[in-house]
Amino acid sequence: MDEVPYDDRDGVIWLNGQVIPWRDAKLHVLSHALHYASSVFEGMRAYNGNIFELTAHNERLHNSAEMLGFQIPYSVAELDSACRETFKTTGATEAYIRPIAWRGPEQMGVSAQACKINVAIAAWQWPAYFTPEARMKGISLDWAPYRRPDPRTAPVHAKAAGLYMICTLSKHAAEANGSSDALMLDWRGQLAETTGANLFLIIDGKINTPTPDCFLDGITRRSVIKLAQKRGYEVIERAIFPEELSKATEMFVTGTAAEVTPISNIAKEYYFEVGTITKTLMSDYDDLVNGRSIAAE
Ligand code: PMP
16 A cells, blocks of 8 residues: 555645644544444545535435434534535545544543534545456455344444444455455345445346345445436346346446446356446446536437
8 A cells, every 4th residue: 555644644624613734633542433433424526626415425424423323513514515615625626525423532431421523524635446447347356254234233324433344354355365345245145235335236137236224325326226217227126145146247336435336256256247237327427426418318
C-alpha cells in the first residue's frame, strides 16, 4: 500500500459543525466508539461537481444511528449542506465523501447513556475501488469465512462500524489467496453480498439479486435496479443459493465505492463473462452519476 496515511493529509475536515485542519481531527482513545463500535458512517461519491444521492445517504446515516440507539444532532438537510461544503473544499469535481457519527468519551462501559454524539465529514480523492484492469476483466472473488448474521443477532440494516469486522477478516482472507474480495453467504447459506458491495447474477437473460433482508440495501443497488428496468430487463429479487451460480452467465457487484464492477470468477469454481448486460449497466450507471442522459433514451 502506498497510500498517504489518512491522518497526515492536507485539507480540512468538518467536525461537529466546524471546519478544522485535516491533521487536527482527532478523537480521544477512550471514546465509546473505539471500544464498543458505537459508530455509523456513510460513503458517497461526487461526480462532475455533484454528490450522487446525497440526501439518500444522509437519511441512511440517520437511520443507522437510530438502529444503534442514538440520534444525530444535525438534520439531514444540515448534513447535506455540510457534505457539500466539505466536498467544495477539495477544489475537485470528483471525490469520495465520508460522514461518520459516533459516541464520545463521556462514559466508559457497555452502557453509553451519557455519551455525546459526534459527527465528522471528510472528502478526498479516491479513485476506483478496484483497479481499472480488474474493472475491465472482472474481479476475482473467494468464499468468505464469515456469514452475514441473522437479523436477530445484530442490527444488520445499519451501516455500522461493528458489522465490518467480519468483512475485514473475510477480505483479508480473500486477498491472501490472490482474490480481490470475498463473497459472503448469509446465516441461512444464501448468497448475500461481498464485503462492501451488493451482488447481481444474470441467469437466462434475467437479472437476479438477493433480497436484502439481512444486509445493506445499497443505494447503488437501487439505482442499478431502476436502470435495468428502464432498459426493459427483468429484475428478480429473491433468495439465491450458491448452487445456482452454475447457471449464471454474468455477475457483477454494485456499491458507491465499487460502482458497477463485473465479477470474473468465484474461487476456481465458477467463471463469468463480462457480458452485454453488465457492460450496459456499467455505462448507464456512469451516465447517471455524471448527469448525462442514458444512451437508450
Ligand atoms: N454492502 C456493504 C457491506 C457496503 O459496505 C456497501 C457500501 N456502502 C454496500 C453494500 C453498497 O451500498 P451503497 O450502494 O449504498 O454504497
